[in-house]
Amino acid sequence: MSSTPLTRSEAKDLTRRRLIRAALAILDTEGETGLTTVKVAKAAGIAQSSFYVHFRDKQDLLRVLGDEGGDRLRRSMREARRRAREAPDVTEHQRDTFRIPLEAICRHPELLRILHRARHDPSSSMHEFAKEASLAYRDHHAADLAALGYTADNERDRLRLEMIAEGINAATNALALGHLEGRYPDLEEAVDVLVSLSKGALRMLKSSSAAAAREAGPVAGGAGPGG
Amino acid sequence: MSSTPLTRSEAKDLTRRRLIRAALAILDTEGETGLTTVKVAKAAGIAQSSFYVHFRDKQDLLRVLGDEGGDRLRRSMREARRRAREAPDVTEHQRDTFRIPLEAICRHPELLRILHRARHDPSSSMHEFAKEASLAYRDHHAADLAALGYTADNERDRLRLEMIAEGINAATNALALGHLEGRYPDLEEAVDVLVSLSKGALRMLKSSSAAAAREAGPVAGGAGPGG
DNA sequence: AATTTCACCGATAGTACTATCGGTGAGGAA
DNA sequence: TTCCTCACCGATAGTACTATCGGTGAAATT
Numbered sequence: 001m002s003s004t005p006l007t008r009s010e011a012k013d014l015t016r017r018r019l020i021r022a023a024l025a026i027l028d029t030e031g032e033t034g035l036t037t038v039k040v041a042k043a044a045g046i047a048q049s050s051f052y053v054h055f056r057d058k059q060d061l062l063r064v065l066g067d068e069g070g071d072r073l074r075r076s077m078r079e080a081r082r083r084a085r086e087a088p089d090v091t092e093h094q095r096d097t098f099r100i101p102l103e104a105i106c107r108h109p110e111l112l113r114i115l116h117r118a119r120h121d122p123s124s125s126m127h128e129f130a131k132e133a134s135l136a137y138r139d140h141h142a143a144d145l146a147a148l149g150y151t152a153d154n155e156r157d158r159l160r161l162e163m164i165a166e167g168i169n170a171a172t173n174a175l176a177l178g179h180l181e182g183r184y185p186d187l188e189e190a191v192d193v194l195v196s197l198s199k200g201a202l203r204m205l206k207s208s209s210a211a212a213a214r215e216a217g218p219v220a221g222g223a224g225p226g227g
Numbered sequence: 228m229s230s231t232p233l234t235r236s237e238a239k240d241l242t243r244r245r246l247i248r249a250a251l252a253i254l255d256t257e258g259e260t261g262l263t264t265v266k267v268a269k270a271a272g273i274a275q276s277s278f279y280v281h282f283r284d285k286q287d288l289l290r291v292l293g294d295e296g297g298d299r300l301r302r303s304m305r306e307a308r309r310r311a312r313e314a315p316d317v318t319e320h321q322r323d324t325f326r327i328p329l330e331a332i333c334r335h336p337e338l339l340r341i342l343h344r345a346r347h348d349p350s351s352s353m354h355e356f357a358k359e360a361s362l363a364y365r366d367h368h369a370a371d372l373a374a375l376g377y378t379a380d381n382e383r384d385r386l387r388l389e390m391i392a393e394g395i396n397a398a399t400n401a402l403a404l405g406h407l408e409g410r411y412p413d414l415e416e417a418v419d420v421l422v423s424l425s426k427g428a429l430r431m432l433k434s435s436s437a438a439a440a441r442e443a444g445p446v447a448g449g450a451g452p453g454g
Numbered sequence: 455a456a457t458t459t460c461a462c463c464g465a466t467a468g469t470a471c472t473a474t475c476g477g478t479g480a481g482g483a484a
Numbered sequence: 485t486t487c488c489t490c491a492c493c494g495a496t497a498g499t500a501c502t503a504t505c506g507g508t509g510a511a512a513t514t
Contacts, residue, residue, distance in 0.1 A: 200427015
């Protein structure tokens, strides 16, 4: 009741925020197929035609959603790295490295679900953005692992580190969603699993030049890429 | 040119196969949004209205696609387990356990992409099917890991084994898709990474009752489930 | 106070898709 | 040969959504 009289631009911005919020909710519950200007406008409390006061067209809305998601993504990654650095010891630093992304996902699971879908849907308006975001996540994980002391000093190890990071990233997402679906009630157990997964993979990295043959057997026999 | 005169039911079945094949291709390249009776019928070389000779409606087509995918899934999982058992030694058995699913994905990546999308899209006609398939894959991986000698003898380890299996499964999918996208040219390297990931995780499992504290630090401090 | 701006509205043209219907001709049974 | 069956066809009714347009009233400007 203090400042209910809004200026026109404030009111417009508020409506725009409502549209974006509504769009995210619909995207999460009904997918890109279910996202229509009719539903978004109705959920935001305005007429369907007024949608076009705020966005040039539907494509434009998706683009804005992608941009906002990207910003939120970058901010949360910076924040995560900052917080992990504050851990008292190495073990806790390791656990933080995996706990923080897990908690971030659980706070805004709809963003991951939307990205996840777009990542594998070539027809999605957010497909390219989702691919970039996915690579950014992988590189973030790779940097995390490097920060834990596992550096790659040659091309082969660099590629391996990327693979490990991508694998760990996928596992993190899967466990977070499993937690949200109620299958894994204890998030700390998920942290344990991720820590141990990474330990195994990074053991390989450390011993790659010396005992590669013993660790993984004859490796060079390369199968070409699949069809 | 030998038996071009087909019976009517043979010809009908052929058309049906063409429709299913076309639907899968469109689903892969354009997503569920782009899957229309117009496109499917045209790609199969028949009139749009003739679509309804073969399927009651679009939903029916999706259901059939799900069923066929399920069959193919179960067959390929059985086949994979059979082949892995034939490996000459333990190391090769381990590698086969991860190589076989990787190769299976690379042979039919469109199936994984379609499932992946539906898995995270509540509006998808194949959503429930994709969730079940995902759990089936996880349990398949869990059985594989158990076959490698890592058994869970209590409730906590059973849940951990499930988490490890789900994580490894997600990593497998991610690496296979990365390989297909050209980021990881050597599939054998992906096998190495998966083997090492699993080794790390299963080390935790084996030592869970005895040396849990040394392996992962204080573990019991349980944080509740997230929001 | 007079005028302009503009966020929002209802109506609607245009587009794309789903599903039905009556017809047709070649396969198959009598 | 005669009749029936049915996979396929074109046309079309019905539905859902996108995007545009002229109008309206309150905020903002003069």
